[in-house]
Structure formats: structure tokens, C-alpha cells
Amino acid sequence: MTTATRYSSDLASQRRRMLIILGRLAKEYPGKFEGLNFTTPFQLLIATILSAQCTDERVNSITPKLFATYRTPEDFASIPLEKLAQDIKPTGYYNAKARNIQACCRILIEKFGGTVPRTREELIQLPGVGRKTANVVLSQAFGEQTITVDTHVGRLANRLGFVTTPDPLQIETALMDITPQQRWNDIGNLFITHGRKVCTARKPHCDRCILADLCPSALVIPQGKPAGMSKRQIARARVDTRSSRTAATSQPDHQPRRIRSRK
Numbered sequence: 001m002t003t004a005t006r007y008s009s010d011l012a013s014q015r016r017r018m019l020i021i022l023g024r025l026a027k028e029y030p031g032k033f034e035g036l037n038f039t040t041p042f043q044l045l046i047a048t049i050l051s052a053q054c055t056d057e058r059v060n061s062i063t064p065k066l067f068a069t070y071r072t073p074e075d076f077a078s079i080p081l082e083k084l085a086q087d088i089k090p091t092g093y094y095n096a097k098a099r100n101i102q103a104c105c106r107i108l109i110e111k112f113g114g115t116v117p118r119t120r121e122e123l124i125q126l127p128g129v130g131r132k133t134a135n136v137v138l139s140q141a142f143g144e145q146t147i148t149v150d151t152h153v154g155r156l157a158n159r160l161g162f163v164t165t166p167d168p169l170q171i172e173t174a175l176m177d178i179t180p181q182q183r184w185n186d187i188g189n190l191f192i193t194h195g196r197k198v199c200t201a202r203k204p205h206c207d208r209c210i211l212a213d214l215c216p217s218a219l220v221i222p223q224g225k226p227a228g229m230s231k232r233q234i235a236r237a238r239v240d241t242r243s244s245r246t247a248a249t250s251q252p253d254h255q256p257r258r259i260r261s262r263k
């Protein structure tokens, strides 16, 4: 792939680049995805509600005791709200989360026989469950292929030049367009891992990133030399990237975006 086509906005080039990126990330992060711990779809649903504005690590630190104490929707629905709020306090926004969990459990009991529904339409009817949470449950608990757009996936999709929007639904739709369906779950798992370890929000480490030669932001975020590129390649790529940006102005959906590292 030449530098000129590497960042091209046409769909075929974007699809090729996405497959290469997923291939490299899969090799780099071959182990099991480190996400929320759970053993049943119901536990994952509760853990995902708790993970709003909170790290998976912190949620995982309280769920073993929580799930040992409360096992069913009936258990969660029947305890005093204040008690549940105290039990989940470390995850933040605990009053709102406790209210959502209890309301969610009551609906599970009344409408779904105490089980977690298996469709997105039904899941998003539950309090505290939006499209992102529904996608997590569908993919991780039921094995469906979905693209979960959290903060890491949104950031990487923009930095990698696949989208120029903060809107999760637009990002999800754009990524679905350029990724074979059987790889949709990989995007969540691999982008999140790369976002945590290398392409971090505060300071992306382009100088040690295995995607540097495929990423338009590596050429504009001011820092060390991107991995695997000589000074001459970087200089040539900068010129090519500027030209392809100018040429792509008529197709705003797929322009690479300039991202500055935050202090």
C-alpha cells in the first residue's frame, strides 16, 4: 500500500486499511480481552451499568462481593435503595446507578421473566441501558457481532482517520461499513486495548505504535518518530497526507482529523 492510497477516503481503501490494522492489533494483543468480569448475562448487564463513567478495573474490584451477595434480579430489586447505593459507591454516580439497577431488575422480572433479553430493541428499554451497554451485552454475553463505541473506540476511529465525529452512532455506522461483520467484536476488544496501552487520551505514544505507518494522526501529533518509519518516509508521508486531505475535502465523512495531544 502506497502512502497516497494509505489514507485515501474511498471505501475500498478504508476497508483494506482496517483489515491490516485489525490483523496487526490481533497479533499484538493475542490474549483474552481484559474487560468486565462476569459469569452470567445478568451479571454482565449489572457490571456494564456500573461501568458508566468508571473503569472496568474499579467495577471488577467490587463485583465479586456484590454478585455473591445479590444473585438474582429479585435480590437487587428487594433491598433498600440506600443499601445498594452504598454497596456500589466506589463506581461513582452510585445513587443514580442504584436507582437504574433496581428499575432495570423490576422490568426484567415483570416483562422478561427475570432473564436478560437478547435483542437490542428490548435491552435499550431497560433503565441505565443505552446502545453501548446493549452492544456490550449482545457481544460478550450472547456472542453476537456488534461494534461497541466507548471513549477508546471513538478516539481511535477519529485518530486513525476513519471518521471525523464524536457521535457514537455515526462512528458505529461508519466502522460497520468498512469492517466485515465477523470482525465487529474485534474492533471493540482491540481498539480498547490499544487505546488503554498506547493510543491514550492524554498522550498517544505514536513513537512506539505499531499502527504509526497507517495512521494519519501519527504525522501530525507532535512527538517522536513513529515506529518503523525513516525520517525520509515521514517527510514524504507528510506531503502525501496534506495532499490527500486537500483532495478529500469533498468527502467529509472520511477525512483524517488533526488531533492535538492534550497536556
Ligand code: SF4
Pocket (backbone or CB within 6 Å): 159, 160, 198, 199, 200, 204, 205, 206, 207, 209, 210, 211, 212, 215, 216, 217, 218, 221, 226
Ligand atoms: S500512531 Fe499515534 S495517534 Fe495513531 S493510533 Fe498510534 S498512538 Fe494513536
